[in-house]
Amino acid sequence: MSVLLTGAFGHVGTAITDRLGDDDRYEFTYLDRESHPDFDAHVADVADYEAIRPAFDGQDAVVHLAGNPSPGAPWGEILPSNIVGTYNVLEAARDAGAERVVFASTNHVMGEYRIDREPELYDGEPDLEVDHTDPPRPDSYYAVSKLFGEHLGRYYVEGEGTPERFYALRIGWVLDPEEDVPFGPPERRVAAGELERGTEEYRRAVNHWKAHWCSRRDVARLVDHTLQDESVAFDVFYARSASDHSWFDMDHARDVLGFEPVDDAEAHEPPT
Amino acid sequence: MSVLLTGAFGHVGTAITDRLGDDDRYEFTYLDRESHPDFDAHVADVADYEAIRPAFDGQDAVVHLAGNPSPGAPWGEILPSNIVGTYNVLEAARDAGAERVVFASTNHVMGEYRIDREPELYDGEPDLEVDHTDPPRPDSYYAVSKLFGEHLGRYYVEGEGTPERFYALRIGWVLDPEEDVPFGPPERRVAAGELERGTEEYRRAVNHWKAHWCSRRDVARLVDHTLQDESVAFDVFYARSASDHSWFDMDHARDVLGFEPVDDAEAHEPPT
Numbered sequence: 115m116s117v118l119l120t121g122a123f124g125h126v127g128t129a130i131t132d133r134l135g136d137d138d139r140y141e142f143t144y145l146d147r148e149s150h151p152d153f154d155a156h157v158a159d160v161a162d163y164e165a166i167r168p169a170f171d172g173q174d175a176v177v178h179l180a181g182n183p184s185p186g187a188p189w190g191e192i193l194p195s196n197i198v199g200t201y202n203v204l205e206a207a208r209d210a211g212a213e214r215v216v217f218a219s220t221n222h223v224m225g226e227y228r229i230d231r232e233p234e235l236y237d238g239e240p241d242l243e244v245d246h247t248d249p250p251r252p253d254s255y256y257a258v259s260k261l262f263g264e265h266l267g268r269y270y271v272e273g274e275g276t277p278e279r280f281y282a283l284r285i286g287w288v289l290d291p292e293e294d295v296p297f298g299p300p301e302r303r304v305a306a307g308e309l310e311r312g313t314e315e316y317r318r319a320v321n322h323w324k325a326h327w328c329s330r331r332d333v334a335r336l337v338d339h340t341l342q343d344e345s346v347a348f349d350v351f352y353a354r355s356a357s358d359h360s361w362f363d364m365d366h367a368r369d370v371l372g373f374e375p376v377d378d379a380e381a382h383e384p385p386t
Numbered sequence: 387m388s389v390l391l392t393g394a395f396g397h398v399g400t401a402i403t404d405r406l407g408d409d410d411r412y413e414f415t416y417l418d419r420e421s422h423p424d425f426d427a428h429v430a431d432v433a434d435y436e437a438i439r440p441a442f443d444g445q446d447a448v449v450h451l452a453g454n455p456s457p458g459a460p461w462g463e464i465l466p467s468n469i470v471g472t473y474n475v476l477e478a479a480r481d482a483g484a485e486r487v488v489f490a491s492t493n494h495v496m497g498e499y500r501i502d503r504e505p506e507l508y509d510g511e512p513d514l515e516v517d518h519t520d521p522p523r524p525d526s527y528y529a530v531s532k533l534f535g536e537h538l539g540r541y542y543v544e545g546e547g548t549p550e551r552f553y554a555l556r557i558g559w560v561l562d563p564e565e566d567v568p569f570g571p572p573e574r575r576v577a578a579g580e581l582e583r584g585t586e587e588y589r590r591a592v593n594h595w596k597a598h599w600c601s602r603r604d605v606a607r608l609v610d611h612t613l614q615d616e617s618v619a620f621d622v623f624y625a626r627s628a629s630d631h632s633w634f635d636m637d638h639a640r641d642v643l644g645f646e647p648v649d650d651a652e653a654h655e656p657p658t
Contacts, residue, residue, distance in 0.1 A: 189477070193470070193473075197465075198465070201461060201465075205461070226540075226544045226545065229544075247521065249519065250537060250540075251540060251544060252537055252541045253541070253544075253545055254541070254545065255541070258534065258537045258538050258541050261534075262537070265522060265524055265530045265533045265534075266530050268498075268522075268524065269525070269526070269527070269529070269530050272498045272501075272523060272525075273498065273501075273524075273525055
């Protein structure tokens with residue numbers, strides 16, 4: 115299977131290539147705004163349709179990860195990268211006849227459920243669960259742009275007929291390799307002097323991390339499941355590792371894709 | 387209440403001004419891309435933030451109707467009018483401190499439910515109902531852009547805090563005054579020689595009209611209800627007249643806003 119990765123050299127892209135790059139089932143093509151010392155790549159911005167279009171020729175699948183990943187990004191950055199960019203990727207996928215698109219959405223599309231309940235939400239195991247059928251409550255322009263991408267993907271599948279399959283993954287916290295260890299973000303704040311171990315705030319930060327963590331291994335495995343799936347036309351899944359502190363449903367990914375996380379945030383206890 | 391109408395001189399805008407223009411409860415300001423012989427207006431395109439911003443000063447409410455209304459419009463027209471335009475309107479409403487925004491969404495956000503079932507869907511009373519909680523299945527870039535507007539409105543209310551209230555109205559067929567009579571669209575096709583009375587196709591076209599018709603009076607009344615409401619922060623409603631042939635829920639508009647249509651498509655029988 116020929117697979118194009120857009121945003122190939124970001125956190126999720128490298129999580130995929132680290133695990134699947136040498137897998138005989140896949141032949142990857144890389145597209146990124148920046149070049150990489152170890153990989154040949156189409157160096158182009160997804161905001162530029164003509165620049166990215168050649169990378170789509172002959173691809174069976176597109177894993178669309180490119181875009182501004184920041185919930186704090188202003189509209190002026192979200193519009194070209196995440197709205198025009200996602201249109202360009204879907205239009206190029208259609209034009210080139212790609213069969214499937216896997217799209218990096220975000221759990222920030224449900225962010226206001228969390229904000230409504232903070233900080234108590236992370237005192238212990240939360241009495242909240244959202245699944246793919248609950249109404250979105252986006253917390254940012256970034257999150258709105260990811261909902262746009264989900265709906266546009268559904269329109270392409272059902273209205274245009276190409277691609278035939280679209281998988282929206284509402285991904286949690288995928289970190290770089292150095293931080294893909296328990297408590298990276300809380301410990302980074304400890305190191306920066308912003309947070310003190312042993313406090314209530316530290317415990318909440320750890321539980322917050324447990325709720326959202328998606329290990330690099332698990333996100334790559336979930337993408338692998340979507341590339342192998344033959345049942346879905348359009349669907350939405352949360353992407354995270356196992357956690358008693360999370361409020362994002364994983365039953366749907368298990369029922370439809372047979373995906374079970376192998377990493378478990380609860381296996382890790384914070385340093386004292 | 388000071389109310390700004392964007393797209394004031396379109397079908398929905400004139401339906402509102404025809405019925406509410408002289409109502410003592412409202413003081414309307416008009417914004418449209420084109421001037422009007424009978425009304426003073428801010429003549430500006432919603433794609434241009436600086437041009438529209440002055441019209442928002444001092445407004446209590448914004449009824450945002452401007453945008454490309456065509457389900458067949460290409461992306462290149464939808465992007466500036468409906469995506470950038472709706473961002474500009476919400477940002478101007480926030481910047482000016484408007485309390486509420488009423489947004490013209492569309493029942494095309496559910497269009498693929500219909501397309502899946504055509505033409506049999508309109509043989510009689512359909513065994514299909516969708517409400518505001520069902521997953522959107524947009525049938526066009528136009529429909530995707532309206533879902534974008536719904537989500538952006540929710541983000542502004544919940545994330546930015548201004549406006550405080552946002553009403554998405556998934557409006558059916560609001561016609562111009564000459565066609566706001568039973569069977570305007572089917573009869574137009576008869577007059578054009580595209581459709582023959584008495585045929586199965588004619589009957590389906592009439593039932594399709596019955597399913598989607600929102601009389602000018604009913605859309606103005608529903609907007610009136612949203613302007614008077616004090617209960618909603620964010621919500622989504624279908625906008626249509628009564629019909630046994632429709633598949634869009636109206637219970638939610640009755641339960642939340644106390645809205646009941648006064649026009650009934652079933653009161654009209656097609657000419658023979």
